[in-house]
Amino acid sequence: MSSNSTGKIFTVTTFGASHATALGAIVDGCPAGLKLSKEDIQEELNKRRPGTSQITTSRDEKDKVEILSGIFNGKTDGTPITAVIYNRDQRSKNYDNLINKPRPGHGDFAWYEKYTNYDYRGGGRGSGRVTIGHVIGGAVSKKLLEQHNITTTAHVTQIKDIKIEKEYTLEEIKENIQQNNVRCADKQKAIQMENAILDAKKEGNSLGGVVEIIIDNLPVGLGQPVFDKIDGDLAKALMNIGAVKGVEIGLGFKSASLTGRQMNDEYYMDEGKIKTKTNNAGGVIGGMTNGMPLVIRIAVKPTPSISFKQDTINLQTRQNDTIQIEGRHDPCICPRVTTVAESACNIVIADHMIRAGFIHPDNIEK
Numbered sequence: 001m002s003s004n005s006t007g008k009i010f011t012v013t014t015f016g017a018s019h020a021t022a023l024g025a026i027v028d029g030c031p032a033g034l035k036l037s038k039e040d041i042q043e044e045l046n047k048r049r050p051g052t053s054q055i056t057t058s059r060d061e062k063d064k065v066e067i068l069s070g071i072f073n074g075k076t077d078g079t080p081i082t083a084v085i086y087n088r089d090q091r092s093k094n095y096d097n098l099i100n101k102p103r104p105g106h107g108d109f110a111w112y113e114k115y116t117n118y119d120y121r122g123g124g125r126g127s128g129r130v131t132i133g134h135v136i137g138g139a140v141s142k143k144l145l146e147q148h149n150i151t152t153t154a155h156v157t158q159i160k161d162i163k164i165e166k167e168y169t170l171e172e173i174k175e176n177i178q179q180n181n182v183r184c185a186d187k188q189k190a191i192q193m194e195n196a197i198l199d200a201k202k203e204g205n206s207l208g209g210v211v212e213i214i215i216d217n218l219p220v221g222l223g224q225p226v227f228d229k230i231d232g233d234l235a236k237a238l239m240n241i242g243a244v245k246g247v248e249i250g251l252g253f254k255s256a257s258l259t260g261r262q263m264n265d266e267y268y269m270d271e272g273k274i275k276t277k278t279n280n281a282g283g284v285i286g287g288m289t290n291g292m293p294l295v296i297r298i299a300v301k302p303t304p305s306i307s308f309k310q311d312t313i314n315l316q317t318r319q320n321d322t323i324q325i326e327g328r329h330d331p332c333i334c335p336r337v338t339t340v341a342e343s344a345c346n347i348v349i350a351d352h353m354i355r356a357g358f359i360h361p362d363n364i365e366k
Contacts (some may be wrong), residue, residue, distance in 0.1 A: 007347060007351040009029045010028050012136075014132075014134065016085075016130065016132060017125045018127030019119070024083050024084035027136065030081060031359060031363050032362065032363045033076065034140075040307040041067070041136055044064055044136075047135075048132075049063040049282040051234065053196075054181075055182070056196045063085050064086075065084070065136070066084050066086075081140060083270045097326070098120050100313065102313070103305065103310075104310050106304050111125075135339060137347045138333070138345075139331065141343075141350035148219075152215045152345050154183075155177045156209055157181065157209075157212045157297070159184075160207045163210075170293070176191040181335060182194050197331050208302040209297070209332065210334075213345055219356075225288060229288070230284055230288060231288055234249075234347045235249070235296075237344040237347065238345070240344070241341065243300050247296065252282075265292075275292065283295060285353055300333060306325065307325065308324070310322065325356060
C-alpha cells in the first residue's frame with residue numbers, strides 16, 4: 001500500500017501517472033471564504049510545465065487545469081478542491097524497449113519488485129510529472145498564506161560546480177530569477193549555468209545542483225517541539241520530491257565545523273520586536289519557527305535519463321543486459337524543481353498554520 005497523501009488538517013492527495021489519461025490532486029481541509037480561481041492554480045503550473053525553454057524537456061504539455069469541485073462563486077466553500085490535468089503529448093512507444101529493463105538511477109527496479117504490475121512508461125507514478133499534484137496543492141496553500149503575507153521563494157544557487165558567490169536580498173532574488181531560464185539570482189552565473197546545461201544536453205548527459213528556499217514573514221511558534229518539528233516536516237516534504245537527495249536548514253552541514261560561540265544566534269530588540277543578530281539556525285529553533293526567515297537548501301541529483309548505453313538486467317530472465325534510453329528528458333531539473341519545492345513547503349506551512357490556530361479551519365474570516 002502506497003501513501004499518496006500529505007498533511008494532517010490541510011491535506012493534499014495526488015493521483016495520476018506520466019502516461020496515464022490525467023493527473024491531479026484533491027486538496028481537503030482548506031477553509032471556506034478564500035478567493036481562489038483556476039488562474040491562480042494555472043499560474044503556478046505554468047512555472048513547472050515542460051517545453052518552456054531549451055534547458056527543459058521538449059515534451060509539449062500545456063498543463064491546462066480543470067477545477068471539478070471546491071470553489072463556488074469564486075471562493076472556496078470548505079469542501080474538497082479537486083483539480084485535474086489531462087496528458088496530451090505522451091509518447092508511450094518511446095518506452096517499449098524498457099519493458100523488464102530497469103533504468104539506472106530511476107525507481108523502476110524497486111517499483112517492479114514491490115508491485116510487479118508496474119507502469120514503465122515514463123516512470124509511471126514515479127515520474128517527476130506527478131509533481132503536478134504538488135503544485136496544485138501548493139497553489140491553494142500559497143493563496144492561504146498570502147492572507148498572512150507569508151512568501152516562499154526558491155532559487156537555484158548551484159549547477160554542477162558553478163555556484164553563486166554573492167549574497168542577495170530577498171527582493172533581489174525575487175526580481176532576478178524572473179529574468180533567466182535557470183531561475184538564478186546571479187545573472188552572470190545564470191549564463192554560465194545555462195551554457196553548462198546545454199553542453200550536457202548535447203552530450204546526452206545531465207546535471208544536478210542546489211536549490212535554496214526562503215520562507216518569509218512566518219509567525220513565531222509554528223511546529224511541535226518533538227515529533228512534528230517544522231524543520232522535520234519540511235525536510236520530509238522536500239525529500240519526498242523524487243530527485244532530492246539532501247536537505248539542510250540554515251547553515252546545515254557547515255554547522256558541524258563551527259563552535260557553539262560561532263553557531264548561536266544572539267537575540268536583540270528591534271523596535272519592540274525580538275530578532276536574532278544572525279540566522280545560522282535558518283529560522284528554526286527547538287523545532288519551531290523563531291520569526292526569522294526560514295532558509296532551506298536541497299541537493300538535486302542529475303536527471304537519471306541520459307542517452308548513453310548503460311548496463312542493466314532483464315527482470316524476467318534475471319540475466320545481464322544493456323539499455324539505451326530514448327524520449328524527451330530534462331538535462332537539468334533544478335529550474336523546474338524550484339516551483340515544486342515552493343509548493344511542498346507551502347503545503348506544510350499552511351497545514352501548521354491551521355493546526356496552530358493562525359488560520360481558522362472552517363472559514364478564513366473567522
